[in-house]
Amino acid sequence: MEGESSSCERFKLYDQLELHEFQDRFVVKSVEFPDRGFSINRGDGNIEPLDCDTGFGDATKVSTIYGVVGTIRLVAGVYMLVITSRKEVGNFLGFPVFQVTSMKFLPCDEALKLSTSQEKKDEAYFLSLLKTVVTTPGLYYSYQTDITLNLQRRCKFAEGWTAKPLWKQADPRFVWNKNLLVELIELKLDEFVIPLLQGSFQAVQLKLKESLVQLTLISRRCTRRLGTRMWRRGANLEGDTANFIETEQLVEHGGLKASLLQIRGSIPLLWEQIVDLSYKPQLKILNDEKSHGEEGQLSAAFAAEMQKLPNVRYVPFDFHHTCGTAKFENLQLLYDQISEDFENQGYLLIDPEGNILQEQKGVIRSNCIDCLDRTNVTQCFLAQKSLTNQLQRIGLLTSAECITSFSEDYTKFRTLWAEQGDEISLEYAGTHALKGDLVRYGKQTFSGVIKDGMSAITRYYLNNFHDGVRQDAIDLICGRYSINKHGPSPFQLNGFESLSYLPVASALVVGGLTITSLTLQQAGRNAQQFMSSVLWAGVTAGVMAVVKANGKQFCSRPRLCGLR
Numbered sequence: 001m002e003g004e005s006s007s008c009e010r011f012k013l014y015d016q017l018e019l020h021e022f023q024d025r026f027v028v029k030s031v032e033f034p035d036r037g038f039s040i041n042r043g044d045g046n047i048e049p050l051d052c053d054t055g056f057g058d059a060t061k062v063s064t065i066y067g068v069v070g071t072i073r074l075v076a077g078v079y080m081l082v083i084t085s086r087k088e089v090g091n092f093l094g095f096p097v098f099q100v101t102s103m104k105f106l107p108c109d110e111a112l113k114l115s116t117s118q119e120k121k122d123e124a125y126f127l128s129l130l131k132t133v134v135t136t137p138g139l140y141y142s143y144q145t146d147i148t149l150n151l152q153r154r155c156k157f158a159e160g161w162t163a164k165p166l167w168k169q170a171d172p173r174f175v176w177n178k179n180l181l182v183e184l185i186e187l188k189l190d191e192f193v194i195p196l197l198q199g200s201f202q203a204v205q206l207k208l209k210e211s212l213v214q215l216t217l218i219s220r221r222c223t224r225r226l227g228t229r230m231w232r233r234g235a236n237l238e239g240d241t242a243n244f245i246e247t248e249q250l251v252e253h254g255g256l257k258a259s260l261l262q263i264r265g266s267i268p269l270l271w272e273q274i275v276d277l278s279y280k281p282q283l284k285i286l287n288d289e290k291s292h293g294e295e296g297q298l299s300a301a302f303a304a305e306m307q308k309l310p311n312v313r314y315v316p317f318d319f320h321h322t323c324g325t326a327k328f329e330n331l332q333l334l335y336d337q338i339s340e341d342f343e344n345q346g347y348l349l350i351d352p353e354g355n356i357l358q359e360q361k362g363v364i365r366s367n368c369i370d371c372l373d374r375t376n377v378t379q380c381f382l383a384q385k386s387l388t389n390q391l392q393r394i395g396l397l398t399s400a401e402c403i404t405s406f407s408e409d410y411t412k413f414r415t416l417w418a419e420q421g422d423e424i425s426l427e428y429a430g431t432h433a434l435k436g437d438l439v440r441y442g443k444q445t446f447s448g449v450i451k452d453g454m455s456a457i458t459r460y461y462l463n464n465f466h467d468g469v470r471q472d473a474i475d476l477i478c479g480r481y482s483i484n485k486h487g488p489s490p491f492q493l494n495g496f497e498s499l500s501y502l503p504v505a506s507a508l509v510v511g512g513l514t515i516t517s518l519t520l521q522q523a524g525r526n527a528q529q530f531m532s533s534v535l536w537a538g539v540t541a542g543v544m545a546v547v548k549a550n551g552k553q554f555c556s557r558p559r560l561c562g563l564r
Contacts, residue, residue, distance in 0.1 A: 010162050011169075013143040014191050016066065019082065019106075020059035026080065026106050027056060028068060028192065038189055043110040045071065045078020047183055067141070067194045069103060070180020072477065074126045075119050075485055077109025081134070081180060083194075089140070090203030090216060092147050092250075093257075097201055100139040105130050122489050132473035137426045138221070139176060140201045141194050148174040148197050148220060150248045151259040152348045155356055165190035174199075174220040174246070179479030198223075199245060200423040202416045206409040208396050214252040215387075217416050219424055221245050222265075226474050228467040229370060229429040229459070230281070234271040236564050241265035243371045243428050247420070249383050251390050255352025258390040261363050262379050264371045267302050272563055275464050276551035295369055313341060319374045328442040331381040338364070339385075347386055349393065373434040376421035380439050383417065414440050430462040430470075431455040468556030481560040490559055 014036070020027040022042075029037035029050070037050045069081035085102040112123060140147060145162070146169040153171075161169060167185060172178055176198040184193050199219035206213040224240035225232055232242035244265035251258040270286040283294060285301055299316060306314035315337055323330045335342070345362035364382060368374035388402040397403075404410050418439040425433040432455055437448030462470075475481040 010144065011165055011190075013067070013166060013194060015143040016064065017068070017192075019063050019065045020056070021061040021063075022056050022059055025056065026108070027059070028065070028082075030191070031064075036191065038184075038187070038192070040071070040078070040080055040106075040108055042108045045073065045108040047071070047187055047189075049187060049189060066098075068184065068192050069194065069196060070177050071183050072130075072180055074109075074483060075123045076112040076115045077107055077123065079105040079107055079109070079127075079130060081105050081177075089201050092142060092145060092201075092216065092218065093151075095142050095145040097140055097142050097147060097203075099201065100141070100196065103134045103136075105134065118489050119485075122491055125491050126476065126483070129469070129473040129476050132470055133477050136176075136198070138198050138200055138423050140197045140199070143194075146170045146195065147201070147218065148195060150220075150246065150261055151250060151257065151350070152261070152360060155348075155350070165193060167193045167195050170195040171220075173222045173224060176221075176223060177477075178223065179477065197221075198427060200420040202420050204412045204416055206406075206412060208391065208406060208409060211253065211396055213391070213396065214250075215413065215416065216250040216252070217247065217383075217420050218250070219245050219247040219420055221424070221427065223478055225266075226478055226480075228463075228471045228474070230273060230275045230463045231467055231471040231558055231563065232266075233273050233563075234266050235268040237270075239268065241268045245371070245424060247379060249387065251387065251394075253394055253396065256394050257348075257350045258394070259348040259360070260383060260386040260390075261348075261360055262382060263363055263365045264367050264375050264379065265365065266371055267298055267367060267369075269298070269301055269305065270564075271298060274552055275467075275555045277464055277548070277554060278551065279460060298369075313338075317378075319368065319378070323377075323438070328377065328381070328438045331378060334378070335381065335385065342382065342385070343389070347390060349390075370429065372421070372425045372429060373436075376417065376424070376433055377435055377438045380414070380417040380421075384413065387413065414442075429459050430467070431458045464555045466556055468558045471558040472560045475558065475561045 014030040014032065016031040017037075018029045018031055018034075020029065024043065025039045025041050027037060027039045027050070029035075035050065038047055039050065039056070040047045065082045065084055066086045067083040069083060071078055071080045081103055083100055083102075084104055085100075086098040087101050088096055089099045090097050109123070112120065115123065146166050148171040149169070167175070167181060167190070174197055175181075175195045177194075177196045181193050181195075197220055199221040200217070201219075202217040204215050206215055222240070222244040224238075225236055225242045225244065227242060229243075235241045242265070245263065247262050247264070249260045249262075271283060272286070273281045273283050275281050283298055285298060303314055303316060306312055315334070317334045317337075322333055341362070342364060345364070346358055346360055348360050349357040351357055366375045366378045366382075384403060388397065388404075391397040391403065392399055392401070403413060418433075418436050421433040421436060421439060425431060432451070434452045434455055435444075436451070437444050441448075472481075
């Protein structure tokens with residue numbers, strides 16, 4: 001099949017490393033093979049593989065790390081990102097999968113002492129972006145197998161491909177740290193090169209009629225248009241879409257494997273929705289005669305484009321109108337429209353000997369405006385239908401039974417999808433998914449309404465006042481922005497700078513409202529107090545009008561790259 005059962009040797013990364021810190025360099029060694037490793041100079045960041053004669057004396061500190069994520073060169077220094085803690089979260093095709101739980105950057109920036117004042121300022125801002133990077137959620141990897149490729153693609157490779165280094169096996173679309181691995185790959189340090197996947201990995205064991213079934217849900221987030229909710233919308237000129245995610249539901253029982261693929265991604269048109277302090281910023285469709293509008297216009301433009309494509313069927317569905325906040329089962333109305341196509345597409349099924357019994361012949365792409373909340377509810381419903389079909393096919397359920405009949409196992413299934421939805425939402429929007437209760441319980445609960453309200457407020461704050469910085473961090477780490485040491489600083493003030501005036505404006509508005517309120521209480525005593533109230537009310541209204549008119553300028557905006 002893919003090499004799991006072949007006699008060829010499987011490539012394996014070093015899974016435990018020692019970090020030796022010296023005054024002039026860092027040294028990374030394999031615990032199992034101490035003579036294998038590399039050093040990185042703390043002055044210039046140059047990396048050198050270890051040889052048998054290498055000796056550096058006694059280290060000032062020795063610690064255990066669990067992987068090298070890669071290196072990045074800034075204005076004056078080089079910084080190496082390492083994994084300092086991990087958590088085993090399950091297995092993929094029999095091999096352990098780990099989640100990154102903490103990382104840190106090791107500075108090799110002695111040259112910073114010789115830098116100019118502006119270079120030091122730029123380096124400091126870039127370093128603040130790296131602090132954002134180390135808190136990146138949803139990073140997963142395996143030391144023994146690649147997890148970026150879905151099962152159907154793995155089946156197509158020739159025997160022996162698993163003997164190649166993991167970075168050569170990986171799908172580059174889903175390697176989060178691809179840009180950071182360049183130097184390690186050039187130096188052929190293959191056993192240290194860990195391809196990280198951003199997305200979600202959830203696994204649970206079901207027990208159906210005393211039979212054990214392994215259910216795994218893995219979502220792979222594409223890096224080609226990576227970013228935050230409001231600063232990465234729609235498609236770029238190459239056709240890559242924001243928040244594009246491939247989700248694979250894998251079922252394993254008695255050597256049989258069944259896999260269902262679904263995809264999501266932002267509406268693949270050129271459109272944007274720039275934050276401007278309003279709760280719902282206006283949509284703008286580029287290169288369209290109806291350049292401004294709401295979701296309805298965007299949906300109509302999408303439908304029009306889909307009509308031009310062969311072998312594609314576009315099915316619009318008004319989720320809010322049909323399902324509301326408490327009618328998960330109404331998704332059956334959507335399923336009734338697509339059931340024939342969905343069942344004809346099928347799923348991948350492999351027997352215990354590795355023979356392909358059937359392949360998935362098409363894929364459903366689901367999206368709402370953010371490809372988060374409503375999308376996750378819909379994909380969960382389709383996955384539930386497919387899971388029932390798969391369990392019936394392999395003989396664990398009769399044709400009259402479905403997964404919903406087994407309450408304990410169905411709860412595990414729904415929890416799997418809800419937690420996946422939360423994780424993907426954290427990566428794109430910064431909060432847990434909305435409508436999570438529809439996935440977990442099939443209806444909205446009071447506590448869920450409160451949680452959704454808090455998440456909506458948090459999204460508003462992050463989108464308007466934080467995500468510009470987070471987008472810069474993503475663009476830097478993914479290589480979309482390249483540092484030019486000899487070019488102008490990207491951080492020098494250019495006219496009206498985003499957050500510079502926000503505290504002043506906020507203080508004026510709050511202060512003006514407070515003084516207006518106080519003076520109004522005394523306005524009846526004399527005309528002077530009344531005029532004072534009018535004056536402060538006018539100042540407050542004026543400041544609020546300026547803020548409203550320049551809302552985009554008061555928001556946190558990316559400073560490194562444009563929207564496309």
